[in-house]
Amino acid sequence: MDPVPPGREHETAVLAGALDDARAGRGTAVLVAGEAGIGKSTVLAALLDAAERRGVPALLGRASDDLGAPAFWPWLRLLASPAARDRGLDPRVLDPGATGPGVSDAQARFRAVADTVDALAAAADGGVVVALEDVHAADEASLALLRHLAGEVVATRGPSLLLVATTRDPAPAGLEAALPVVLRPGRLGRAAIRELLRRRDGTTPAEDDVETLLRVSAGHPLHLRELLAAPDVHAEAVAPLVRRRVAGLSPAARDLVATAAVAGDDVARDLLGDHDPAALVETLAAGLLVEDAQDAGRVRWSHALVRAACRDGLPAARRLAEHRRLAAALPSRQPGEIAGHRLAAADSPAARAAAADACRRAAEAATARRAPDDAAAWYRRALDVTDDAVARAEVRLALARALARADRTTDALAEAAAVLDAAEQAGRTDLAAGAAVVVRGVGPDLVAGRIEGLVQRAGTLLAGEDSARRARVLAQEAMIAAVRGHPDEAADTSARALAMADRHEHEPEGVDAVLHALHARYEVCGGPALVEDRLAVGRRTIALGASSQRPEALIWGHVWRIEDAFELGAADVVDAGIEALGAVADQLGGTLARWHELRARAARAHLAGRYADAFTLAHRFREVGRRGQDPTADPLFEGFTSLLHRDLGTLASWHPDEEAFARMRHVPVFWATAGVAFLDRGDRDLAHTLYDELRPHLWAVPPTGRWRPIACCGSELAVAFDDTEVARALLAQLRPHTALRGDSSTGSVGPVARFATRVARHLARTPDEHDEAVRLAEQAVSSDRRLGAAPGLAQSDLELGRALAARGAPGDRERARQVLDEARTVARRLGLRPTLEGASALLAELTGLGAGAASLTARERETVALVATGLPNREVAARLVISERTVETHVRNALAKLGLQNRTQLASWAAGTRDGARA
Numbered sequence: 001m002d003p004v005p006p007g008r009e010h011e012t013a014v015l016a017g018a019l020d021d022a023r024a025g026r027g028t029a030v031l032v033a034g035e036a037g038i039g040k041s042t043v044l045a046a047l048l049d050a051a052e053r054r055g056v057p058a059l060l061g062r063a064s065d066d067l068g069a070p071a072f073w074p075w076l077r078l079l080a081s082p083a084a085r086d087r088g089l090d091p092r093v094l095d096p097g098a099t100g101p102g103v104s105d106a107q108a109r110f111r112a113v114a115d116t117v118d119a120l121a122a123a124a125d126g127g128v129v130v131a132l133e134d135v136h137a138a139d140e141a142s143l144a145l146l147r148h149l150a151g152e153v154v155a156t157r158g159p160s161l162l163l164v165a166t167t168r169d170p171a172p173a174g175l176e177a178a179l180p181v182v183l184r185p186g187r188l189g190r191a192a193i194r195e196l197l198r199r200r201d202g203t204t205p206a207e208d209d210v211e212t213l214l215r216v217s218a219g220h221p222l223h224l225r226e227l228l229a230a231p232d233v234h235a236e237a238v239a240p241l242v243r244r245r246v247a248g249l250s251p252a253a254r255d256l257v258a259t260a261a262v263a264g265d266d267v268a269r270d271l272l273g274d275h276d277p278a279a280l281v282e283t284l285a286a287g288l289l290v291e292d293a294q295d296a297g298r299v300r301w302s303h304a305l306v307r308a309a310c311r312d313g314l315p316a317a318r319r320l321a322e323h324r325r326l327a328a329a330l331p332s333r334q335p336g337e338i339a340g341h342r343l344a345a346a347d348s349p350a351a352r353a354a355a356a357d358a359c360r361r362a363a364e365a366a367t368a369r370r371a372p373d374d375a376a377a378w379y380r381r382a383l384d385v386t387d388d389a390v391a392r393a394e395v396r397l398a399l400a401r402a403l404a405r406a407d408r409t410t411d412a413l414a415e416a417a418a419v420l421d422a423a424e425q426a427g428r429t430d431l432a433a434g435a436a437v438v439v440r441g442v443g444p445d446l447v448a449g450r451i452e453g454l455v456q457r458a459g460t461l462l463a464g465e466d467s468a469r470r471a472r473v474l475a476q477e478a479m480i481a482a483v484r485g486h487p488d489e490a491a492d493t494s495a496r497a498l499a500m501a502d503r504h505e506h507e508p509e510g511v512d513a514v515l516h517a518l519h520a521r522y523e524v525c526g527g528p529a530l531v532e533d534r535l536a537v538g539r540r541t542i543a544l545g546a547s548s549q550r551p552e553a554l555i556w557g558h559v560w561r562i563e564d565a566f567e568l569g570a571a572d573v574v575d576a577g578i579e580a581l582g583a584v585a586d587q588l589g590g591t592l593a594r595w596h597e598l599r600a601r602a603a604r605a606h607l608a609g610r611y612a613d614a615f616t617l618a619h620r621f622r623e624v625g626r627r628g629q630d631p632t633a634d635p636l637f638e639g640f641t642s643l644l645h646r647d648l649g650t651l652a653s654w655h656p657d658e659e660a661f662a663r664m665r666h667v668p669v670f671w672a673t674a675g676v677a678f679l680d681r682g683d684r685d686l687a688h689t690l691y692d693e694l695r696p697h698l699w700a701v702p703p704t705g706r707w708r709p710i711a712c713c714g715s716e717l718a719v720a721f722d723d724t725e726v727a728r729a730l731l732a733q734l735r736p737h738t739a740l741r742g743d744s745s746t747g748s749v750g751p752v753a754r755f756a757t758r759v760a761r762h763l764a765r766t767p768d769e770h771d772e773a774v775r776l777a778e779q780a781v782s783s784d785r786r787l788g789a790a791p792g793l794a795q796s797d798l799e800l801g802r803a804l805a806a807r808g809a810p811g812d813r814e815r816a817r818q819v820l821d822e823a824r825t826v827a828r829r830l831g832l833r834p835t836l837e838g839a840s841a842l843l844a845e846l847t848g849l850g851a852g853a854a855s856l857t858a859r860e861r862e863t864v865a866l867v868a869t870g871l872p873n874r875e876v877a878a879r880l881v882i883s884e885r886t887v888e889t890h891v892r893n894a895l896a897k898l899g900l901q902n903r904t905q906l907a908s909w910a911a912g913t914r915d916g917a918r919a
Contacts, residue, residue, distance in 0.1 A: 005042050006199075007192030007221075011183045015047045015164070018181070022162035023056060023127040027153035029163040031179035033171050037222025037238070037305050039185045040166040044131055047164065051129045057083045058129040060294050063138035066264040067340030068362070071141040071371040074132050075116065081294040087123040094145075096370030105405045108370040111591055113145045114627050117152050124161035134265075134304070135175070136168040140373065143172050150178040187219030200228055222303055229287065242309035245286055252279035257288060261311035262322035264337075266292060266300035271329060320345050327358070335362040336378075343381060352385040356395070359385070363398065372406035393422035393431055400438045412438050413450045420457050432458040433469035437476050437516065452480050468513035471501035475513075475520035482524040487703050490524035497521075511548045515541070522560055527703020528567075528737040528752075535564045542580075554584050555593045559745075562600045566743040567708070569751070569787050574604060595624045595633070599745040602640060607748040609790035609830045614644055634659070635670075636746060642677040643747040647791055649833030651681035668697045669706045672713035679720055680834070691717045698726050701733060708742045712755040719762045731759040738779055741787075750792040754780035757799045761806055770807035777803040781819070790826055794835045797823035801842055817846055821858050856894055863890035867903060868910035 004012045011032070018028040032040045051058045061078030063069075070076070072094050078084060079091040094116045096108035120130060132138070132146060146165060153163050165179060176182055188196075193213050197205035217223040226241035246257055256275040260267050260283075267289075272280060283289045284299070288306060292298040301307040311319070327341035339358035346355040359382035366374035379399035386392045400415035416435040423431035436458035439451055455476050462470045474497035481490035498521050501513040522537045538560035545553030558581040565573035578600045585593035602617035618640050625633025638656040645654040654677070671694035679687035698714045701707050711733055718727040738753035753776045760773040777800035784792035797819045804816040820839045827836035856864065859880075866876045873887045880887070891903065900906050 005039070005046055006195035007188040008039065008043055008046070008185060011043045011185055012046055014181065014183060015043070015162075016050065018162050018164075019047065019051060019054070019056065019127075019129070022124075022129070022160050023054070025160045027124070027156070027159045027161045027163070028181060029150040029153045029179040030165075030181040030183060031171065031175060032164065032166045032183045032185070033169050033176075034185050036168055037220060037303060038187075039221040041133060041303070042221065043183070043185060044133065044164060044166055048129065048131065056127045056129060057087060058131060059084050059087075059089075060131045060133070062133040062266065062300070063135050063142060064265045065137035066337075067343065068334070068336035068338070069139070070336050070366070071139050071369065071374050072112075072145065074135070074138055074142055075145055077294065078130070078132070079116075083294075084123075087128065089119055089123055093119050097368050105370045105372045106407050109141060109144075111627055112370075113141075113148050116145060117149045120149060121152060121159040121161065124159040127160045127162075129162045129164065131164045131166075133166045134168075135165045136172060138172070141371065143175070147174060147178040154178070154180060185221075188221055188224065189219060190214060193217075193219070193224065196224065196228065222305060238305055239309040239312070242288070242306050243313050245288065246310060246313070249282060249286060250279065252276040253282040253286075256280060256283055257310050258314055258318060259322055259326075260289060260299070260301070261307055261314065262319055262341075263326055265304060265307060266298050268298050270297070271326065272299075320347060335365045336374075338362070339378065339381070343385065346385050349387070352387065355385045356382045356391075360395065360398070363402065367402065367405075372402045376402040376406060376408075389422060390426050390428065393419050393426070393428070396422070397431055397434050397438075400435065404438050404440075409439055413454070416454055417450060420454060424457070424461060427461075429462050429465060430469060432461045433473050437472045440476075440516070440519075451476075455480060466500060466503065468501060468504040468507050468509040471497050471504065471513040472509075472516045474500060475517045478520045478524050482526075482704065485702060487524070487527070491530075494521040494524045511544065511550070514544060515550065515553055518544070519556070523705075526705035527707050528740055529703065531564050531567055531740065534560060535568075538564060551584065551588050555581070555588075555596065558584065559596045559600075562596075563705075563744055566603065566745065566748075567740050569741045569743075569783055571607075571787055574600070578604065591624050591627050591630075595621055595630065596745065598624060599636070599640075603743065603745045603747055606640075606644060607743060607787070607789050607792070611644055611648065611830070615641065618644075639673055639677075640747045642673070643749065646677060646680050646834070647795075647830075647832055649837075651677065654681065668694055669709050672710045672717070676713045676716045679717065687717065688721060691721055691723075695723070695726060699729050701730075708740070708744070708752065709746070709749070712742045712749060712752060715755050715759045719758055724763065727759050727763060731756060731763065734759065738776060739783075741783065748789065748792065750789070750795060751780045751783040753777070753783060754792075754796050754799055757803060761799075761803050764806065767807075770803070773803040774800070774807055791830055791832055791835075794823045794826035794830070794832055794839075797826075798835055798839050798842075801839065805842060805846060813846055817843060817858070820846070825857065856897060860890045860894050860897075863887055864894050864906060864910055867891060868907040870907070 015030065018030055021028050032043055034040055048058045048060065059078045059081060061074035061076075061081075063074040075094055076091050079089050079094060084091075094112050096105065096112040120128075130149070132142075135143065135146060138146070146163075150163055153159055153161055163179070165175070167175065169184075190210055194205055194210050197209060197213070213224060213227060217227055223238050223241075226238050226245075229241075229245065246254060249257065252275060256272055256279040259272060259275065263271055269280075280289075280299070284291065287302055288310070289299045290302050292300050314322075323341040323345040327338050327345065330338050330341070332338075335358065339355070339362040342351070342355040342358040346352045359378045363375040363378035363382065366372070366378060376399055379395055379402055382395045383392060383399065386395055396415050397419045400412045400419060403409075403412035403415060416438045419431055419435040423429070423435065436455045438454075455473060458473050459477065462473055474493055478490045478494035478497055481487075481493055494517065498514070498517040501510065501517040504510045505514050518537050518541050522534055522541075525533045525537070538557050540557075541553050541560065542557030545551065545555075545557055558577050562574055562577035562581065565571075565577060578597060581593060581597045581600065585597050598617055598621035602614050602621060605611075605614040605617060618637055622633050622637035625636070634657055642651070642654055642656065645651045656674075671690040675687045675690035675694065678684075678690065694710070694714055694717070697710065698718065701711045701714070711730055715727065715730045715734065717723075718730060734752055734756040738751070738756050741751045742749040742755065757773055757776040757780055760769065760776055764770045764773050777796065780796040781793065781800050783789075784796045801816040801820040801823065804812040804819070820843045823839040824836055824843070826832070827839060859882075862880060863876060866879060867873075867887075871879075873884045873891075877884045877887045891906070895901070895906060898906070898909060900909060
């Protein structure tokens, strides 16, 4: 990296090594930090020169703190550069607005970041430099991308990519940890100043000049640069030096400098079009502006401090005039830049109104780009220049919606409350209704906060009104009632909301009202008695989504349809729903639809006993969920895989992510599902702790979508801990719904009847109670057999065998042996160790033989009994009506299972078991 900038030998050597590493396929991330003007750009420029000489492409972006710079601005400039295009990169990869509907803004933003990181890593083949300047001025979205890319480079060292960022101190939070190689250029000493003078003059400098420059500049590189360009070296600060240089320009060049200083850190040449072209040449020659190597259509300031000196030296009237001229000259596709200039010129009521309008347009553009934080910032600026009270309430409502989309719920609710204050004073029911539904998806924590109060206040203002907006408020009331534990009120209110929304479906807000009411209706009809109602809601949501071109409605409609079909055991509807959801995911892109599709496919594989496929799909849906920033991605993965491990008897190898479980620690469904997993793994104390937290919720499980896992898994725990009172209460709740299944996209746990069987068998004391346990087990077996649920069939056969053995009626013993044989056959084929061991142990108990005999199939036992009498294989085959080869196979299998060596040992073993049975 020659020539080395004076005083920067260490920094250049580090970057030279990092460049060589990148070319060799070892990625590195470097942060260059320091005060303004310390020489960060000089160090970076030397790296870029060296990369060019070595044939390594360099992609450069610069952050700007000018008002109006959109989210991801430095990255968008970097991706739009000629070098990026040569590498096959496209700035559209970083457009969250391109993500399909049905995905939250945060998820869309995360996906855009992840896709950009993947694209940059893929483009790094052979080595590439990715450099970002002035990241202290970058927006949070740009910093998130920088941290993400740095994490990829540091974690894998795989991409052939050298990532370099420059920043003023203090660096943005988390940046030094993300970019572990940190360089801090210091002030320059005598040797560096001597070399600078030698390079300028071509001769050895006088020591007096070196000392003077060191004293006046204090070794500050930018100050030195200005002093070296000045006619004398006695100025005391950068700004006077810069202004002196500007004063020496022609009037046309000074006029251009004024425009550029107001325009921004880098300026489109088109905005300077009214100026004399010679003026631009003169300004470039003076070193105030420099040509942008990344974009021939722009020029930039040689340093931010140079621009600040020029801008601060302008009279206030001239700055205002330039801001107005630039706002009028900028194209409408740059709403943020226009709004920034309008705000800077808002010195009168008319100018304030123009600024407020420009800010709202900038916010709308940010919303379209899926940048809700940017939108919220622009709405806040619009508030600052909006004077009318009602107009402020309208802006504040838009601000609240932007904050809700940015997942800043508390802030959104605060703004919504202020909107309601204004709505009540002005009698504006539209504003009141909008404020009440700013935050959707009501949860217990939010209800405990301010949503309920907002809805009550809006309901009072809207009382008696029959409208689409009133229907949305009623839908919100229904969800609150459901969370509060008032299911009858919730069901009644949701029905009223849907009926009212239907009456106004063809009005401008009608479709939104219907969809909101359908969502509320589905949520409040979550109990087992209303599954048909939910199916109807799902069908209508799908139809409405298709007719109104609302893809998000299509997603939820198909998701609901799949969930309810799982519950009803309608495998054909599940399969059709999965394919339809997959088609929506293919059409829309994004993560939401794909995540739900993969979860449903994993559960379907589990239902059929395709365990390898189920594990693979589980890892895929966790990955997609993480990409979409869904906080439930990891907990749902852990819960699903725990079901697979339970079936296979491999819970010892299951090591759940503690952080994922911590996020669900306060939820009753976690206590239930995790409790049975830990119980089966042998963590009885932890399972009992979870059961103690769950127990108060089991006396009357609320009829919500969580009813099945809470009631079913809770019943297992109640039996395991011999809690007769709770077990009896749960059996009463399970009995009316034994035709349903506990399956869902969170996993296949089997028919409700199987869980009821265990409880009934545990409680049975009378013949009628034992009869009920058998009937329930038969119902479970029938459900699993009809559905083709092989693992479930083995487990239900085992439960039926246990119920028959416990009843002990005539014929029960032989029938139990038959179903246990079937259970063992399926369990052995699928590797269901707990089911195989349970069936084998019970079979051994029923036959009066040892556990070894229980490991044999019925046909193997018959073969062994005849072989033990001394009959040859031909005679055994004739008696059993099978081939001699089959006899040989049965004998070989029996020897292997029993650990015996030959037919003599087999005969002795058979004699021993017969004697034991007689005894």
